Amino acid sequence: MVEDQSLVNVKCPMCETTLVTVEMGEEVKGPFQHKCGKCKRYWRVDYTKKVVTHVRGKVEKTPIKKWLLDLKTGESKPHIH
Structure with a gap:
């Protein structure tokens, strides 16, 4: 019998x-x-x-380059220096 797995989807911060x-x-x-x-x-x-x-791709349309990742939800928040 397969145990229930708890999976987290890490999402793209932009889309x-x-x-x-x-x-x-x-x-x-x-x-x-x-x-x-x-x-x-x-x-x-x-x-x-x-x-x-x-890292790369659509540089001019990516205003925020660094995001903080919450591994419990997979969501990202903008990194504030």
Whole structure:
């Protein structure tokens, strides 16, 4: 019998499309680069620091380059220096 898995969809900060799905409770470490299938932007998701950073794609239309990631919900909030 398969146990119920608690999955979290990490979303693109700009268009809210799912970038990647991670299993809640599993420890993911380090940065990974993901491409949004909808808006075609590339994002570096650092699961250790819980930060999403814009890497490339639509530079002039991406005013906020760094976002804080909430791994419980998959949502991102703008990083304020």
